[in-house]
Amino acid sequence: EDVLEHRALTLFLFLCFKRSAMPLGITLRATRVALAAAASSALLLLASASAEQHDLLVHEEAASALTSDDECSAEGGDGCALNALQLRAQKNNEAEHESLLQMTGSELEARRDFEAENSTGIWHYAQPCYWPCKKKPGFCENYCGPMNACCKYEISGDPPECHGVRLWPALTYYTCVSTGIQQSMPDGNKVPTGGGSSGPQELIYANSPHLLNSSDAPVLTFYMYRSQSSENYDPENQNMGSLAGLLWYLHNEIVWHPGLQRSGTNFATPKTRIEKFKVSTKATQPLWDLGMNFGVVNAFDLTKCTGPYACTNFKEYGYPVGCENWEGGKASFPHGQWVGQNMYPGATWYSLPGPCSSKGFGEKTEACMMSEPGGACRNQTVPTGAGDCTYVYEKVGEISIDELEGINSQGTFTAMGYQEYNKDTDKGYGTDFWNGKMSTTANQNRIDAASALFKKHYPDQEDLADPPCDFNFDKFYAYASR
Numbered sequence: 001e002d003v004l005e006h007r008a009l010t011l012f013l014f015l016c017f018k019r020s021a022m023p024l025g026i027t028l029r030a031t032r033v034a035l036a037a038a039a040s041s042a043l044l045l046l047a048s049a050s051a052e053q054h055d056l057l058v059h060e061e062a063a064s065a066l067t068s069d070d071e072c073s074a075e076g077g078d079g080c081a082l083n084a085l086q087l088r089a090q091k092n093n094e095a096e097h098e099s100l101l102q103m104t105g106s107e108l109e110a111r112r113d114f115e116a117e118n119s120t121g122i123w124h125y126a127q128p129c130y131w132p133c134k135k136k137p138g139f140c141e142n143y144c145g146p147m148n149a150c151c152k153y154e155i156s157g158d159p160p161e162c163h164g165v166r167l168w169p170a171l172t173y174y175t176c177v178s179t180g181i182q183q184s185m186p187d188g189n190k191v192p193t194g195g196g197s198s199g200p201q202e203l204i205y206a207n208s209p210h211l212l213n214s215s216d217a218p219v220l221t222f223y224m225y226r227s228q229s230s231e232n233y234d235p236e237n238q239n240m241g242s243l244a245g246l247l248w249y250l251h252n253e254i255v256w257h258p259g260l261q262r263s264g265t266n267f268a269t270p271k272t273r274i275e276k277f278k279v280s281t282k283a284t285q286p287l288w289d290l291g292m293n294f295g296v297v298n299a300f301d302l303t304k305c306t307g308p309y310a311c312t313n314f315k316e317y318g319y320p321v322g323c324e325n326w327e328g329g330k331a332s333f334p335h336g337q338w339v340g341q342n343m344y345p346g347a348t349w350y351s352l353p354g355p356c357s358s359k360g361f362g363e364k365t366e367a368c369m370m371s372e373p374g375g376a377c378r379n380q381t382v383p384t385g386a387g388d389c390t391y392v393y394e395k396v397g398e399i400s401i402d403e404l405e406g407i408n409s410q411g412t413f414t415a416m417g418y419q420e421y422n423k424d425t426d427k428g429y430g431t432d433f434w435n436g437k438m439s440t441t442a443n444q445n446r447i448d449a450a451s452a453l454f455k456k457h458y459p460d461q462e463d464l465a466d467p468p469c470d471f472n473f474d475k476f477y478a479y480a481s482r
Contacts, residue, residue, distance in 0.1 A: 126169035144176030215385025217288035236354025237303035282383035294323035304360035318387025319375030322351035323469035
C-alpha cells in the first residue's frame, strides 16, 4: 500500500508541474490521504499524460500484504483476508493507453467504478456517499454495492452495520464500506436503533423486560486507551484499558519482541500508536440493582465473544461495559493470574460488547445483528442504560509509541541492535523507558510520561478521573445458581 501511495504521489505531483502553473498549496499529508482514497483512479490520471510521460511511469502489479489485527491469530493470516485491501496497479500496453485517451467522462467514471468494484467489492470507492444515499447512514446497496453501507469512521451513533467495519477507504467523511455481513438488511426499520427500541421478540434478553427501558444508573464519562497498528476500525467487540492498563499490556505482551516487532500473542501487525477515546457508560437496571456500574470483562477474537462462560451474561444483563483490575478483590476476573504481577497503579481493563458478538467478522448475519445488538448506542449522544445502549465513544487523540520511548529513527534503532525491553534482564538496550517492570515508581513514571505526551499534543482536553472498577464476581454470577 505504501508503494502504491508513493507512486501515486509522484505521478500526481509530476502531472501538476507538467500541466499547470498553479501553486501546489497541498500538504503531503492531505495529498497522501486524497491519493490513498483515490488509488483506484490513479490509472486514469495516466490517460491525460503524453505518450512519453507514460513511458516514464511503468505500473507494476502491487498488492498490499494481508495483515492481522488485535484479534487475529498470527498463524491464521488467511482468516484476516476480509480486512485487507488488495490494490493492484495494472500494467498498460499502448493499445489500452490509446483507448483510455479516447474515453468520454462518463466512460472513464464507469471504468473507475468497475476497477474499484473488482478489487474491493465496494462501489464508488472512497467517494462521499452521504447525499447519494439520501442522507441516511447504513445499508445503501444501490450506491455502495451488495451488502455494503454508507458509514463514517468512529461515529458510534451510526446503524449496527457500520460497526465492526475493518476497511475504511476514507476517515473524514461518509463513504462506502464493506460490512462483513452475510446478508443485507434492506428494511432499515428492522435494525436496532438503541435506547431500548429493539423489538423484544428480536432480542436475546427478551425475557428481561427491564433491559428494554432506561436504567437509574449514573452516567460515567472517562478515557479509554487502545494500542493500535496503522489499521483503523472502531472499538466495538474489543478490549481497551485505562492508561495504566494499556501500558501494562504493552509492557507484558508487546515491547519485549526484538527488532521493534511489537507483535503479540494473537496478532502479527506491529503496534505503532496509542489511541485515546472519550467514553460514557451507563449500567443496565439489573446490573445497577446489584450495585455495579460495570459487568464482567468479555474476551473477543476477531469480534467474536469467546468468554468467560460462553458469554451467557448478555442474556442476563444486556450489553454493559465490563471492567477488570488486578488488586486481588472481586474485580480480578477473568485474568486473576496477573494479581501480584501487574504493578501499574490503577491498571484497569475494559470490554465493549458490540453487535452479533456470537459470530466473528465475516460471519455476522442480519438475524444475528437484530437479536444481539451490542451496547453501543445508535442515534444517541448519552447512554440510556437500556440493554442495547450502555455506552457511547469518540476518539479524541493518539500518540506515537516511538515518540513516547524517545526513538527518533526505527532504522537506526534496529541497525544498532537495540531492544525496547528484555524480559530476562528487565531492561532495554539503547533505551531505558521500560526498565523495571515490577517497580511501582517506574511504572508511575511511565504513566506520567504518556499522560504528559497526550497533554502536549492535546493541551485543551479536559482531565477526567478513572472510575473505580466495581465489578463483583460473586454478585454478578449469582444468576447461574438460580
